[in-house]
Amino acid sequence: MSLLDDVELIDHHCHGIVRMDLDRAGFESMLCEADGPGRWHGSLFDTHVGLGIRRWCAPLLGLPSLAPADDYLAARHQLGVDEVNRRLISSLPTRKFLIDTGFQPESLTSPSELAALAGGVGEEIVRLEQVAEHVATSTSAARFADDFRAELSRRCANAVGVKSVAAYRVGLRLDPARPTDGEVTDAAGRLLRAVESGAAARVADPVLTRFLIWSGADLGMPVQFHVGYGDADVDLADCDPLLLTPMIRALGELDVPVMLLHNYPFHRHAGYLAQVFDHVFVDVGLALHNVGPGAPGVLAELLELAPFGSVLFSSDAFGLPELYVVGTTVFQRSLAGYLEAGVADEAWTSEDARRFATGICRGNARRAYRLEDS
Known part of the structure; x- marks a missing residue:
């Protein structure tokens, strides 16, 4: 019997699945x-x-x-897709899903739809750029900041966190200072002029990106950042979490958790940040099912420095229910193997291993996102 066989999970970063064949x-x-x-x-x-x-x-x-x-x-x-989705999602030990709804929401299941397949609960993570791009279609440069804050507050009323995809848009070397109202107005003006000329509303401006991040943090919610490995739209060299250090320091003044997602191949850097900053949490969600047999080594490298209380489970499954199954299975096997090896080596007790396992699988997410008991 594995150490994790009866441990339920909270998937702190994932997406909906497709409804079509x-x-x-x-x-x-x-x-x-x-x-x-x-x-x-x-x-x-x-x-x-x-x-x-x-x-x-x-x-x-x-x-x-x-x-x-x-x-x-x-x-x-x-x-058929309905039966496949039911079989695969119902096989999971996950009972709470924190779902980023900011990418292709019209073609994917909602948080409640997906969680219902597992007999669990779905919570929303609001993507900052999506909210800003929606606001940009019906505001002026002068009103942009106030309209965004109002819309973000409305969208977050029942959410548990926000997410930035700054890594995809401007990279992670962000000036930590809050932009002034005038800077936001000028940057919004550039965005709106591009929209008026026929371009899609797309936030890819460092000033607006910083404004979105600070606005989310001002709500007292955990702020997720995509870090590291991603698709061809990302310039990986600009996605090292060490580049976020000044912003992490600044956000620490608000006492809001900073959630560093994925992190590969910079997971050791992320582990360092989690050790030296109390408000930083980390995962290697997207990496594990992609590296296959290398997954135990990647997780072990994250845990070289990251406190056990700062590590979370994430599948980052998107679109395919299969990615939930593979991501969860590889994570469980990797974590169980790591903790059981430590018990065998007398590095920690079996009671310690159980405590670490329940924290990483669900307890740390409950604390960081202030979730009700699962």
Whole structure:
């Protein structure tokens, strides 16, 4: 029996899943951070996450473990998306999902819809840039700051945190100072002029990014940051969490948790930040199911410096219910193996291991996000 067999999880960063059947190309486009199967790298089933789906999801659809990809997709199509979603999500030990609703919400399940499949609870994480881009379609430069604060407050009334995708838009080397009202008005003016000329509303301005982050922190809510590994839109060199150090220091004055998501390949840097800043929490969610057999090593490297009380579980599953299953399974196996090895080596007691496990799996998220008992 594994140390984590009866430990329920809180998934502190994840997304909805699709409600429609997918062809092979559509399915593979959601497997990992690549856009889809390509001329040169071939099928994305031939990745660690693709192998994980064949290994752990195939039996949930009535197939043998490691069934061929074609057989898996055929079974998926025959069962239909609703039944596939039900089977895969209901297999999870997760009972609370903190869901980023800021990307393609119209095509994905809502927090309540997804959580219902697991008999759990869904909570919303509000994406700051999405709110700002909505406001930008119906405001003026002079009113932008007040209208954004009002809309953010409304959107966050039933949410448990906010998220910034600054890493994708401007990088993480952010000036920590609050922008002045005049700076925000000028930056909003540039955004609105671009919208008026036909461009999509897209916040990619350092001043506006800082304004959004401070506005979210002013609500007293945890602020999530995408860090490190992502798709081709991100410049990975600008995503080292050490670049956020001045902003982390500044946000510490408000006593709001800073949540560093994913972090790979900078997870050791993130572990350092979690050690030296009491309000920093970390995960390696997106990385684990992508690195496959390397997952135990990545998690161990995060835990070299990060206090056990600062580490959270995240699947970062998006679109495919399979990513929930693989992400959760790889995390459980990696954490259980790490903690059980420590007991065997007499580095900590079995009671310590159990305490660390329940904290990382759910207790730390409950504290950081001020959640009700799960």
